Amino acid sequence: MDWSPMLISLRTASLSILITFFLGIFAARFVIGMKSDKAKIVIDGLLTMPLVLPPTVLGFFLLLIFGVKRPFGKILLDFLSIKIVFSWTATVLAAVVVSFPLMYRSSRGAFEQVDKTLIMAGRTLGMSERRIFWRVVMPSALPGVASGGVLAFARGLGEFGATAMIAGNIANKTRTLPLAIYSEVAAGNLEGAYGYVAVVLMISFFVLSLMNYFTIKGRKYANKDEEK
Amino acid sequence: MDWSPMLISLRTASLSILITFFLGIFAARFVIGMKSDKAKIVIDGLLTMPLVLPPTVLGFFLLLIFGVKRPFGKILLDFLSIKIVFSWTATVLAAVVVSFPLMYRSSRGAFEQVDKTLIMAGRTLGMSERRIFWRVVMPSALPGVASGGVLAFARGLGEFGATAMIAGNIANKTRTLPLAIYSEVAAGNLEGAYGYVAVVLMISFFVLSLMNYFTIKGRKYANKDEEK
């Protein structure tokens, strides 16, 4: 078995979850902070959109944005010498785009569940909104945010359609585990596919366990029993 | 434009969100109720699994289960005359399988955020665990659960890879909007694709708005101001 898809996937999933995590949280915070309910609903619709499109189609749209012949892609290439299409960066881009809605939506729900009184308490104590967010809201919303993180990580790790479209399926470069699995299945090589499937499951299992572990630990204040 | 994909998608998405919604909630409830942290982590990994596999591969595995030549599919066919593959049912099956982890995980996070004291209060008032769950935990967890619902609905509506594999792409029968979009994009018929994309976005937008609206309304007790 070729291990490069595993390494590529690991790198892609790690970087993309990092980006998605914060991006999703910021988006959620932004939307919650919006005054108008209508604007809220519209923005929410836009941010959830990537989820309803088949990833391949999403990838196609990404291609229309980042393709070197398209205005944006051209600017990136001409001024920053960044070429997205068929690069490793593109695998990250694809993973971020497809997993973003999961992170955004889950953390939004989690934040909305936090007791408003605590936020008020923070304000009357002179804590800055930023500090309140990170020290009060986030810890209380941890289970929901962690769920978002788990979902986003898993989705990013499993991303295939948009990746194939914008990053291609290049061995040692952009062939992530899902692409490798797909290729093996396509070639009728089920044993090979199973190997990769096992790897992807193991990774996700490992990461999910870690996340679960830390969430359970991080919420020890909610468990009334302290170890004796 | 052919309207049948829209009708099929609407039916599929509606039924599948109904199933996923309750299945996800029950799974979340079950996992939270588990005593052993270890077992919890393992089951959590299993339930989140469908998310890390590329949908096509997931569809392939579904095919290995429900295919008419496979034991399970054979039993269904021989004894119950149910043929899953290439049927409308399969579109629902695919949508449920891919969207389940989203619902499960989001609602689990939401439930974990609910104040344990309230549950205890319910118990000392003699409320059955079932009643406590539906009358106390659920309403408090509404934002998170709704997020799960939104994600699951959107994901179900956008599902493509697994659907194609197990339900096929039969016009007027199993060709959902994402499949239609994909065909148009693949054929380079962008105008046709945009039409379908617009439809799918409109549907998801409409449903998300509804969900947002009801969530905001349903949580009126959290907004301190009552209308005057």
Added chain:
Amino acid sequence: ETDENKGSSVNEAEPAANETLLVAAAASLKICFEDELIPMFEEKYPNIKVDATYDSSGKLQTQIEEGADVDVFMSAAMKQMNALDEQELMVKESIVKLLENKVVLIVPKDSDKGITAFEEILKAETVAVGDPDSVPAGQYAKEIFENLGLWDDVSAKSSLGTNVTEVLNWISEGSADAGVVYSTDAASNKNVVIAAEAPEKSVSPVIYPVGIVKSSTKKDSSKLLIEFLKSNEALSVFEKYGFTSLK
């Protein structure tokens, strides 16, 4: 059709510095490329490394149209190659019709429908073909059935695969009773059997053309690769995987 052969010499100089070529090849070529041909080529030209991306030809076409930095494109049908060529995205002279594949009708291994010819296709409850709008194998299927005057009936009971793999799996798992794929695909799956080969003249030849993308900056190396693919050595590998060489 052997225009470019004249100008090119097998012994053309290798690039001095290391170069990496990017080949975009139809998914059906993945195994023979990855397992045999690329290693062979790289051994022959140590200075040239070959990366390859595999997908359905239509998708590769889109990617090239959107400026993916592909050097060599090998498609599973002339349609995509021609489309790119018309947009002046290919080096016209470099395009070579390299291989031919056969379109076959397949059925599940233990099928009891008794389908033995394209004409008998309507015995099938469900038919699996590639989406004629985007999948080459589907276009050929449509062509055959149109010639047989059956297309309207067939398409009504058809599931249109988004790629050949899907079609293959549908049939191997018995979801569909019959379907149309390439003989190379049929050979890769033990659960399907070939019921019939496309009748002579019922379908235009399934040509796998290869060519250099115009925007390539490594045209010399690309030429070397195409020359290599045309070599007998390479063609015998292709034949091993069920293709017919067109030379």
Added chain:
Amino acid sequence: MSLLVSIKKYYKGFTLDADFETDEEYLGILGASGSGKSMTLKCIAGIETPDEGVIVLNGRVLFDSVNKINLSPQERNIGYLFQNYALFPNMTAEQNIGSGLKMTKKEKKIKANELIKSFHLEGLENKYPSQLSGGQQQRVALARIFAYEPDVLLLDEPFSALDTHLKDKLQTEVIDILKLYKGEVLMVTHSMDEVYRFCENIAFIDRGKTVLSGKTKELFAKPNLFAAARLTGCKNISKCNVLSNHQIYAVDWDFIFETEELVPENINYVGIREHSFQIADTADVKNTVVCKINKIVEEVFEYTIIVENMNQKIRNENSEMLFKVSKDEWNKRKNNKYLYLNVPDDSILMLN
């Protein structure tokens, strides 16, 4: 230091109409349950936004509906002790106390430790709120706003969850801390003793409206209003008719009081505190009620004697009067046949 509050806030079924001013002293806020005390404090702290009015602190406008000024809670620099504490569940006691401080970790620790001592929380530094008892939580919440040192302290029933001993101790200590503290203190409490001890000024809120404010001692002596009398613990209040400039007829007790003071015209109620009655030996003195004893309730140091005017003609549910007497005095009283209760002249509270 001066604070001016004049705000209105409208809810379905409830209107807050708070209107008072206070300078350089501690202000106690007294009001029945649900009368709007917490809401008033919340408006001042910036947690709730009034619908109209102004709030001015030391000349600085915190809120002004006309000029659309509404400072954020952070800008107001006002500490609010939430009635339900609002401790951060994810922080330990010590972290909670330090949460409002803008200083280095080390300084924070020192400051927090000081307050932990002041509020008798030693040994609980590293416990989370869910691991603390009700009273401990209340003390952490108190320590938290004291740490923050705001310009104004709003305390919403600050000692309600403490046992008597600790409450006494803490009250004395808080008074000491407050002496050093140069800010305004507004305190909501249901404990008369607390108001009396802490606050020179007092404001009464009745069904959302500030009905009376002024010096604590004066208002305890002469509450003037039915609501104020009740809130200051006056248990015996009867409807009354003014008979003349010096005579009031207490309807519920069927008794005529002669007053030295001129009776204001708009008097509707007459009140007598349960401690005001004096046991007399005869009924000859003016304002002495001949009583029938209905019930004797033993309390820790006193008896509450529930009596009724012996000569009562028309009885109603409000005819009984409560009279508190130390056990000693009760046991020492001579006349056991009749109970003559005299109401000293300055103990007749005339209310409207």
Added chain:
Amino acid sequence: MSLLVSIKKYYKGFTLDADFETDEEYLGILGASGSGKSMTLKCIAGIETPDEGVIVLNGRVLFDSVNKINLSPQERNIGYLFQNYALFPNMTAEQNIGSGLKMTKKEKKIKANELIKSFHLEGLENKYPSQLSGGQQQRVALARIFAYEPDVLLLDEPFSALDTHLKDKLQTEVIDILKLYKGEVLMVTHSMDEVYRFCENIAFIDRGKTVLSGKTKELFAKPNLFAAARLTGCKNISKCNVLSNHQIYAVDWDFIFETEELVPENINYVGIREHSFQIADTADVKNTVVCKINKIVEEVFEYTIIVENMNQKIRNENSEMLFKVSKDEWNKRKNNKYLYLNVPDDSILMLN
């Protein structure tokens, strides 16, 4: 009705060791903040699980660590009034009250309305907890467990958030309701008056341990333990040395008390309630302290006089004594030069 509790629960830094039994009467639980009162109630209600021990209600074992019995809260049928109310935020007041009822909607409504009246919540039926004041929330919580009619009522500071007037009223009414109610009532409270009024029996918890239990009146009269004396409001407690069978030397006050009663050997403290002192005219009577007045604090109906033994040789921070006297009596006292405070014989509390 009988309840036997004998449980242990270990926390880091805190061990609960509750051990008491009560029959057919109301039991008051008194203890300092953080002493384990709420925890005890929670263990009885089934919200917390003790580490060892048994809980038996009317012969029915609710918990038994040895035999691994641990009934769910639902099976216990015990109502617990949470110290912080624990109202369901998504239900209106009325729904909260009806939440534990198993009957038709109509019956529920009737029952809920009854309780809404009893607890003076009219007009608040459709408000959510977040729209209720602290006291209103507490009353909804009370109404909710009364509606549920459990076998045992555990009340954790049931009236702490109410204003005096309402508290008095509700207490009387709750006593009336409870008279009809055939269950056991355990009440945690910090108010001595409340205990005295409600509970014939009392248990003292000190740092997790039930240190004393028995008849309320007896234990108020003779608390026997330092902790109990303090919890029953005894403000003056001094370390002491037993000099003889009838003499105790109060170290902090530098004074020797002569007692009629035999002094038990294991006495470490002597206590005098602030109401127990009597103003004497001379120092001739035994147990009369000649006092120096350090401070006079005015309270609503009384003065608290802070005094010190004039002849004190070694002073410490605990040397001051508090003495409460009605304003009347204080003003009427004759000897203004010296303050002679006599301690009646049965007012000397001997504690260990």
